[in-house]
Structures are given as structure tokens and as C-alpha cells.
Amino acid sequence: MLTASLRRLWLRPERSTAALYALLLASALLSSSLLLSRPLRYRLLRVHQAQPASLLEWTVFQLQPKMYTGAHRVLFADQPSFDFLRVLEQPDFWINHSPARLARFETIRSDFLKAGQPQYLLMNSRYRDSELASVLEIRPSGSFLHIETWDAR
């Protein structure tokens, strides 16, 4: 299929077909580059934890297929901690991708806001030799759910 299509495209170029092939090639190259580039792996983990360095990084990686990529472990706690995997007092939870999504309290947001207590989502993401541990602070703010990256400083 692919070889026949590329051969025809070479003989009779078409702008729209070439554009879609270019988009698909860019996505394939980005995926493959994860094996070679450490900074790229770190960027991927940051996006998984919803802490992109820029809106551009977010927009690019969010359109990149990354289901079940990397290993992500999370824990909800009353206190922040960056090395919760080493001092576990309760079992952690593995999550397939985008661990930061848990901070949104998808189906229990009202209950969380009623409780009125801040919570910390401790996240640890690994892909090959790259690791990122971070904490999201989630606190009620009126009728809003305020989520921010917790900074040890």
C-alpha cells in the first residue's frame, strides 16, 4: 500500500497528500526521537505531569500519540514529598498516562471542595533513564479547584 502510494506521489505530486504525509512523518520522527534524545524524554514526562515549559510544548505533545508511554506512579497525601517511592507508608497507584489528570478529581470534585482540605498529588514518571518527580498542590478556592505545581522553595 505505502510503496505504491509513494511511487504515485513521486510521479504525480499532490500538495494535500504530501502535506498529510509530512504531518505523519513528523509525528513518527518525534516518537522515534524519544529513544535517542534525553531532553525530549524529559519534555515528554513534563507534559505527562501537565507541567509543560511552554504552550507550544503542550500543543505538540498533546497531539502526539502517547497512550501507555512511560511508567507513572502516584499517591495522594496530606504532605508534599518528592521521594515518596522510597518512603512509602501506603501502596502507590500506577497509572497508564497523564498522571496529572487525577488532580482534577473527575467525579468527586464537589466532595473534595466540601471537605475543604488541600491535597498533594505526588507523581513519579519514568521513561528509560529519565525520571521526573513532582508534586501538584490541589486546594479549594471558593467554588474553584486550584491546582498548582508545588515548589519546595
Add this chain to the structure above:
Amino acid sequence: MTPPPPSPAVQRAYRWVAFALLLGWYCKAGFYVPYFRESFEHPIRFDGFPSWLQTPVVAIVIWCLPALAMASIFFPSWFVIRASALMLLVSATVACWHVETFPDATFLSSFWVAAWLVWFVFRARRFDADFVVHARALAACVVAILFLGPAIGKLTPEYWNGQAFLHLYFLQKDHGLYPALRQNFSPQQLEWAATWFSRAVIAGELLLAVAPILPVRVWKTVVGAALVLLVLISTWWLASVVASIFGLVLGAASLGGRTSAESSTDAWRLSKRVMISDGRRVSPWSPNWSE
């Protein structure tokens, strides 16, 4: 001269893809309707994201908008299918970015399928042999991309030694086969099963990533079987993700050989070219005709 409506083959392929995409998009309505109600009452303020990507109204509008594309399944004129395909692409793109919808892979698979659909409806007016070959190959490449990223993302020790799937499926899942497996097998046996399960998933995804080099008949069988297996071993919710991919495979595979009715668009283009030829109405079959 008014262009003829999309040929039956174009309409058939379009309907398969658009219907499956919309089915996947809305099959989780039971989750999204109460969820959006809650997010409207209690919005998120996520530091670092622009406000328009946090506003619940944007997420709600973006989720509801594709419902308009249902009209294109019943009234597939050129304008309607083109507008619908563009709307699906924009909706899926914004849904991938918005904080209320970003983790749902439904929108990611919808984005790539909608990208193919946009190409398809704008290229379909020239229904020739090249179009069919490109449509199938591009559909195969879209499916390949959707599995290449996850396959490469699993080339990490936690997946290769099975620990990730051991926890995600064998220890944490409360439905399907997994509770029974936990009851009937020892932790060591589960670990062994998880390791080989994980390696089989990686191999399967890599196979799907190179599937565009396969003949159409083999490709659609392999992808169809893989998608069904994926839903069976994971969760029914995954149907929302694979529905659009399934529709893409069916749509691309339905583009068979051309019939006389399907070449009506070419006939229209030909007649248009005849009319503008030197201001004289000549026939392509006349001795003066040159291609």
C-alpha cells in the same frame, strides 16, 4: 456548471469514518454529561495554562459541536462533508489541549482520523486511481502513527519486565478477567503472565506500526483483529478510542474499484475542460482532442 454530488464510493467511505468517529466521541456521554455539569459548577484553575484552555464552556462547546456533523451522514453534499470534517478536526484538536478533556485518548484518535477525513473530503472530488491508493495508504499510516508512539513509549524497563502491566491490569483492574486471575494464580505466576503479556503488546503495536507495507486485505484483517483484542483485554471504555480507528479502516477498505457511477466526478471535470478548450466545444473523442 454545478459539480455532481460526491460519488457513492466517497459517500460510503465518508459515512463509515464520520459515523464511527461520532460514535466513539459520544459513547462516553454517560461520563461526560455529569462531568461537564460538575466542572461548570466547580471550574479548575490550573496554573500555567491559558484561561481559554481552562474555561468549562470551551470544553462543553467543543464536545457538543461535532453533533452537528451528524447531518453530514444523511445529507452528504460537498459543502456539508467538508464543513463537518473541518469542524471535527478543530473540535478534536482543542479537546486534546483543554484541561478538562486532555487525558482522554478518544480525542487524540479522533484528531488523527479527522485529519485523514479532511484530506479525504478535499481530495475526493478527483476520484481517480491515485486517490484510492493514497486514501488507503494514508489511512494505514494514521493507524500506524497511533500505535508507533505507544509502542516506543513502552520500550522502557517497567514495561519490558512487565511491572507496569502487572500493576495497571493484573493487580489494579476490578473488571474483566483480572479479578479471577488474582484469585486463581500466585503472585509469581501473575508476574510471569504480565511480563509476556507486556512483550506481546509491544510486539503487536510494533507490527501495527509497520502494517502500511502490508496488502490492503491483510492490513484490514490485522488491524481489525488487533482493535477487537485491545478492547477485550483492556476495558469497554476503550471502545471510544478504537471506534474512530475502526471506522477509518472500514472507510478506507470500502474504496473498491471504480464503477461508472463513481466516475461521474471525472466525467464532470472532463466536460468542463472540453468547454473551455479554445472557446470551441470539442469532444475528447474528436481527432483534435489532445490530453
